[in-house]
Amino acid sequence: MITLRGLEKHYGKTSALSQVDLTIRDGEFLAILGPSGCGKTTLLRLLAGFMKPTAGSIQFGETEVANSKYCSKPENRNIGMVFQSFALWPHMTVEEHIRFSLKNHRFAKKRTAAEQADRVTEVLRLVGMESFRKRYPTALSGGQQQRVALARAIAPEPDILLMDEPLSALDAELRISMRKEIKQIHKKLAATIIYVTHDQGEALAMADRVLVMQHGQIEQTAAPEEIYQHPKTPFVATFVGKANLVAGTWEENHFIPAGSHYRWQDNGVSEQLKQQQFYPVRPEEWQLLPPDAEGLKGEVIISQFQGTERHYVIRVDGQEYQASLPISVPAWREGDLLTLQVKGMETAVSREKILFR
Numbered sequence: 198m199i200t201l202r203g204l205e206k207h208y209g210k211t212s213a214l215s216q217v218d219l220t221i222r223d224g225e226f227l228a229i230l231g232p233s234g235c236g237k238t239t240l241l242r243l244l245a246g247f248m249k250p251t252a253g254s255i256q257f258g259e260t261e262v263a264n265s266k267y268c269s270k271p272e273n274r275n276i277g278m279v280f281q282s283f284a285l286w287p288h289m290t291v292e293e294h295i296r297f298s299l300k301n302h303r304f305a306k307k308r309t310a311a312e313q314a315d316r317v318t319e320v321l322r323l324v325g326m327e328s329f330r331k332r333y334p335t336a337l338s339g340g341q342q343q344r345v346a347l348a349r350a351i352a353p354e355p356d357i358l359l360m361d362e363p364l365s366a367l368d369a370e371l372r373i374s375m376r377k378e379i380k381q382i383h384k385k386l387a388a389t390i391i392y393v394t395h396d397q398g399e400a401l402a403m404a405d406r407v408l409v410m411q412h413g414q415i416e417q418t419a420a421p422e423e424i425y426q427h428p429k430t431p432f433v434a435t436f437v438g439k440a441n442l443v444a445g446t447w448e449e450n451h452f453i454p455a456g457s458h459y460r461w462q463d464n465g466v467s468e469q470l471k472q473q474q475f476y477p478v479r480p481e482e483w484q485l486l487p488p489d490a491e492g493l494k495g496e497v498i499i500s501q502f503q504g505t506e507r508h509y510v511i512r513v514d515g516q517e518y519q520a521s522l523p524i525s526v527p528a529w530r531e532g533d534l535l536t537l538q539v540k541g542m543e544t545a546v547s548r549e550k551i552l553f554r
């Protein structure tokens with residue numbers, strides 16, 4: 198278990214991390230998600246032991262590895278690291294990378310030459326690079342290099358694997374396939390993975406738990422579904438779910454959107470959003486109905502075809518809301534007047550009106 202208590206890091210006057218309290222379970226896959234500059238890399242660097250915290254402490258199991266006065270070196274922590282820049286050595290073949298890591302990682306089991314050769318084969322097989330073992334990095338594609346970097350990190354069987362945007366240099370298709378592979382590798386390893394990313398798709402798809410950060414502070418830590426469906430703060434609602442924050446008034450367990458008399462039920466909106474008098478509606482939660490239906494009256498400002506769905510910007514009382522609907526639903530055009538409702542909170546509207554506008 199990793200325990201962070203009151204962790205802070207300041208660079209001169211810049212506060213990169215403040216008041217971080219967190220427990221990470223053994224074997225957990227934790228994604229740290231947040232926009233550029235929110236402190237993700239700083240947190241990872243503190244876990245790796247590249248620097249001391251300004252305040253607070255880090256504990257690996259029962260051992261305190263860092264506080265404001267002390268910091269155990271990276272090589273004294275049983276960790277593996279994979280970074281955005283693969284940092285492979287140009288003079289070493291694929292298998293030499295793995296062997297080097299096995300020989301030099303302080304926590305790697307002692308192995309005979311034959312056992313080491315077996316382990317090299319085993320990890321190369323795990324990342325699908327067995328047939329490339331004699332190649333040098335310059336003769337590998339970006340995705341293949343990333344696999345070697347991953348194999349090198351996992352070969353010594355570290356307890357903790359730290360990954361900093363490991364897929365960001367790869368093209369979109371390869372990123373998706375590597376997501377699946379990393380997740381499968383995590384299932385086979387007993388390692389705890391701490392994975393930094395600014396890509397919410399990556400975090401939601403791979404992690405057991407997602408930690409969302411902003412301005413050096415934790416906004417929410419929860420399972421991917423929970424983060425997406427029940428964001429705790431306005432930032433998490435907009436950053437992860439791209440939610441529209443509809444302003445209005447909360448009265449006990451229902452919400453009245455501003456300028457209307459409708460009542461929306463509480464479907465698990467957080468206390469913080471309620472206190473700020475917001476109701477978060479994700480783009481796919483809107484229903485677009487004819488102008489004479491019950492609901493919020495709006496005008497289509499932008500209507501954009503996006504392949505499997507169509508994206509809309511709809512103006513309601515000077516506010517712009519984002520909506521996305523499958524293309525199987527008849528399209529609305531820019532300038533159309535319509536009614537917005539939240540799915541699941543419909544008032545009686547004739548289905549024919551929707552289909553035969």
Ligand SMILES: Nc1ncnc2c1ncn2[C@@H]1O[C@H](COP(=O)(O)OP(=O)(O)OP(=O)(O)O)[C@@H](O)[C@H]1O
Pocket residue numbers: 208209211212213231232233234235236237238239240395
């Ligand atoms: N060595 C440094 N000296 C001064 N300020 C720094 C240093 N490293 C980071 N910072 C500042 O600390 C804050 C957090 O930086 P950090 O690199 O942790 O963010 P990040 O979330 O990883 O960003 P990105 O996604 O862009 O890599 C930023 O405001 C950054 O400018």
